[in-house]
Amino acid sequence: MKLPSHSRYAASAIPTRPTYTWPNGAKLALLVCNNIEHFAFRAGLGSDSAQVGAAQSARNYAWRDYGNRVGLWNMLEMLDELDIPSAHNVNTAALDYMPEIAPALTKRGDEFIGHGRSNAERQDILWEEDERRLIAETRDGIIRHSGTAPKGWLGPYLAQSNVTMDLLREEGFTYVMDLPADDQPFWMATRAGPILSVPYSIELNDSPAMVFRQHSGREFADMIVDQFDEMLAQSERRPLVCSVVLHTFVVGQPFRLRPLREALRHILRHRDRLWVTRPGELANYVAGLPKGVVPGSEMLG
Template sequence: MKLPRHGRYAHSAIKDRPTYEWPNGTRLALTICNNIEHFAYRAGLGSDSTGLSAVQNQRPYAWRDYGNRVGLWNMLEVLDELGVPSAHNVNAAVLEACPEIAPALRARGDEFIGHGRSNSERQDGLWEEDERRLIAESRDVLARHAGTSPKGWLGPYIAQSTVTLDLLKEEGFDYVMDWPADDQPFWMATRAGPILSVPYSVEVNDSPAMIARHHTGRQFAEFIEDQFAMMLAQSAKRPLVCSIVLHPFIIGQPSRLKPFRDALARILDQRAKLWLARPGEIARYAAELPKGVVPGSELLP
């Protein structure tokens, strides 16, 4: 039986791969990825506090807007308190609508990652020319506010068309996080050359956990700690990336933020065994490893 195939990467079992260490000699990279998003009022797409399929009226709009008005600042205070670097998947529109966000992220030295124009739209249903325009517009707005062009991309709703990878490579991106196929970076093929996939969890992610599956804040905190504990044990055998994915309008609610803060503090008791890294740092390090180490490196010139 011949099933449709993507042709972007070959199969690779993690148990058969070469072993390597992260730059500080550890084997578990911990990365915090936060999503800063902007939505249209009474139009387009967007989740709701009670579920993923929302009627776009004032209530879900205001609930999501809480993230940029309050939740983000609650969350950054916790990350500052614990001394944790972060990366942010940023809608271009949010930097125009909320001018205090970019300076705050730059002051922390955090990474800006391309995340489309707005989470009121997806890119996977666009014509190629229109999708290229969306990617380029998003990149240019982030470059203007961040002072440098983003090198990483996560599509709104983690969605891609059949040519997204090609367009991203052609528009200057080095890595993507839309393919949750692995706990290690791996190379993917595009018509302009290889692009790196960096792990990004759709499991340890506050949106599907607390909005789709209706986990409580404490259940999500336990989920994070269980993921971390198991991956720390597994990292004795191989390098891994443990990603924690957040949204300020979800985790930034005080009742959810407290158990998250407590869980993260306990994880950081193991700081000496971790590489606290942003996705761009993981991508740059993986790209410099000798050919044959990272899966898919046969695609490299």
């Protein structure tokens, strides 16, 4: 039976791969990725704190707006307190809407990752020309606010068309986080050359966990601890990436922030065994590994 497929990457079972280490001999890399989003008022796509699939309203717009007005700043204070570098998947509409955001991220030395113009829209329903425009406008908006072109991309709703990867590579992006297919990075083919997939969890992600599956903040913190402890043990056999995915309007709420802080403190007790980094730094390190080590690297020139 021949099923619909893709030509981006080949099958690869993790136990059969070559091994390597992260900087300083670490076996487990930790990525803390934060999402900063802005939505249309009573229109377009969005999420709701009380009812899955609820219509867009003033109430759920305001709930999400809490993330930019309060939640983000709660989270940045926590990241500073714990000395955790972070990357931020940013809607350029959020940077335009709240001018205090970009300078705060720049001051921390954090990474800006392209996350579309707004999470009120998704790119997989666009014609190729319109999708290219969305990608280019996102890139140029981040340059305008940060002074640097982003190298990483996470699509709104992790949505992709058949040509998204090609367009991203053609517009200067070198890695993506849209594919929760692995706990290690791997290279993928595009018509403009290879692009790297950096692990990004859809499971250890506060939005699906707490907004859609209605887990509590305490349950989410327990998930983080369990995921980390298991991956730390597994990393004795092979290098892994543990990503913790956050949204300002979800865990930026004080009652959720408290258990999150406790979970991150648990992780950081093992800091001497970790590479606590950002996705762009991880992607640069992987690009420097010998050909044949990372799946798909035979495509590299």
